[in-house]
Amino acid sequence: MRFDIAWEGSWRHEANHDAVWVFFKVRAEGGKEWQHVRLVADKVLNPSGYDQEKGVTTLDFIVPDGKDGFLGMFVRRAEYGVGKVAATKVTAVWDLTANKGITKDTKVSMQAFGIEMVFVPEGPFYLGSGGTEPYHFYKYTDGTQHTLPYRVTSAGAIPTGRQKGKLWARRGAQPEDNGEIPAAFPNGYAAFYCMKFHITQGQYTGFLNTLTAAQAKERGPGNPRLFWADGVAFAAWAGLRPMTELEYEKVCRGPMEPGWDTGDRLDHPSYWEVQRINGWRLPRERPVTVGHAKGRGFKGTHGRGTPALPEDWPQDDAVGAGTRGGYGAAGRPSHRLDAATVDAELTIRHKGSRAFWRGVRTAPKGVGP
Structure with a gap:
């Protein structure tokens, strides 16, 4: 070819x-x-x-x-x-x-x-900014502080809970107490490729034009924004996968210590030059969450070139997915107010407002920067 x-x-x-x-x-x-x-x-x-x-x-x-x-x-x-x-x-x-x-x-x-x-690229990074954003990640110590950022240092399992040294979250969208995020879950340490831009209208049209008439009818016309179900179907069809919320924080903040960026500027790229992902007045992202058991079961499987979703993905009902980023203070990379939101009405409202979608693919080993 x-x-x-x-x-x-x-x-x-x-x-x-x-x-x-x-x-x-x-x-x-x-x-x-x-x-x-x-x-x-x-x-x-x-x-x-x-x-x-x-x-x-x-x-x-x-x-x-x-x-x-x-x-x-x-x-x-x-x-x-x-x-x-x-x-x-x-x-x-x-x-x-x-x-x-x-x-x-x-x-x-x-x-x-x-x-x-x-x-x-592969490497360590921080979860949490050291600030007080809703439901932010932090490193648990003795219960007297809730802001110390947690450093991800390997692609292995991440211990979670209200025990010293473990990853925890403030008040909501919390991972399992005295549990772990499995090693198979893409925690952001390993290298991956992230879509530079959100799915465009042209790309989505190309997707629809290769589906059967029945498949295409389910996704239009009259639907100018994307449900979770639309985004993951596109990703599976393209041989990509959903991004996780841990990967989202690495994409936004990079390997820098917290404080490099709080997302307060308008419409600017991430540390890695991924476009329109952190900052005020930007579309919301839809990653896989660690705040729900279904999300924590995600293994990073890639789509196989059809709209059919792999079994380990959050399915069309969006259980195991959440929302990160968006307008105003929600644009800060550590803001997790809707990190594990699966409410059907909220999902629909986001389709008509500012919820866009982008996928990722795990990088093969040895390709380097």
Whole structure:
């Protein structure tokens, strides 16, 4: 498969980089069903058969592997630099055997999709700002203080509760007392890619246009905003997954000690240059919460290229999901007033107001900044 690619405002430096998540859909001539294209790769970084015509920018190609891998590729700069990326005749390798009813002699229609992403590198970070935001995270000591930030130092399980040294939350949306956030839960320490922008109308239209008529009818017309169910269906279809609320705080604050940013400025990027995620007067995010048992059971599984949701995800009813960020004081990264909200009316109201959606994907090991 060959395609051209270009985007503005790209960068790569020693701390992180941006990239585009590229994936494909195929349909046999005369057929009605669009299928996700599975790729073939002999290694994760720059596998055999992945190349480009010489052009403005030399590129790296990253194909995630594993049980939920080979569903797309990250395209990034091969060298440090900033500015526009442009390349022609980029080549990817299609696993033809993975698609039903399609052989090498079948005439097909094919669509390529691209989503701008930002690499958030592996490393420690803090939960909580040291302030008094509603339901904020903090490190429990002896019950006399409720503001000491908690530092996440590994991808392993995080002990929770009202016991010395454990992660706890002020008054509401609390994790399990004398429990833990399981090691399988994406706690933000491991590297991941986060959508640079929220789902756009054009991207969502592309999603709808590859669904069956019945599937598309459920999600429009007359629905200009996104329910949780709409966002996770898009993520599953694109081979992404929901972000967790711990990853949300890392995206906003970065590895810095609390105090670097309280979200008081208007419409500014995060530490990592993820756009429109912290600050006043911004759309609200819908991450997986640790304030509900269903959320804590999330294992970070990625979608498989269809709207069907993996079993470990919060399902269409949004139980296990919550709301972070938004207008006014809610834009502060540690504000958790609705972190575990699952009320149906609140979910609907957010669709008509300021609830947008973005997904993430766990980064393959060894790709680095």
